[in-house]
Amino acid sequence: MKMVYSHENLFLVTNAKNIIESTGIETFLKNEFAQGAVGEASAFDCWPEIWVLDDNDYDKAKSAIEASQKSANMVDWICNKCLEKNDASFEICWQCSEEQG
Template identity: 30%
Template sequence: MKRVHIAPTLLDAQLVVDALSSLGIVSHIFNANAAGALGEVPFLQAQPEVWVEDDTRECQAREVLVDFLNVKPSAEKICPHCGEHNPGNFLSCWQCGSLLPD
């Protein structure tokens, strides 16, 4: 196993694991329950860590994470059907369900 990421929060670690999993890269979160030990152990030893199971996929996982962690939120999309503002990553309008433009 190889460590590929140290996350600031458990939620961030889970998002990374999910992104890797979607590409078939098996990974695990270590220190998932270590936040309660803050103050007793050094801060850096209590952060959630993402480790890949297959050492040969470490480089691929790191490349994926570079792109995944540097994604900027896209601009808002305005629904052509009802005029509602939607986050840029939505594919359909949250208000009326119509497809949004790319």
């Protein structure tokens, strides 16, 4: 098993786990309830972690996480054809089906 992702926010870790599992990769969530031990243990040692069960899936899992973070940093765009504002995640205008240009 290899650790793929860790963060102090359980919501972000759970979201990353769902993204990885949507690609067909089996994962294990470690330290899901360990944040209550902060003070007795280092805060970093208590962060939730996602581990892939098969080491061969590590690169694919990392790529899935990186791709999701990349799209989060994109900006909304305006369609050249109908001037409709589209969310950054759309590659085709939701109003007129024109491709982003």
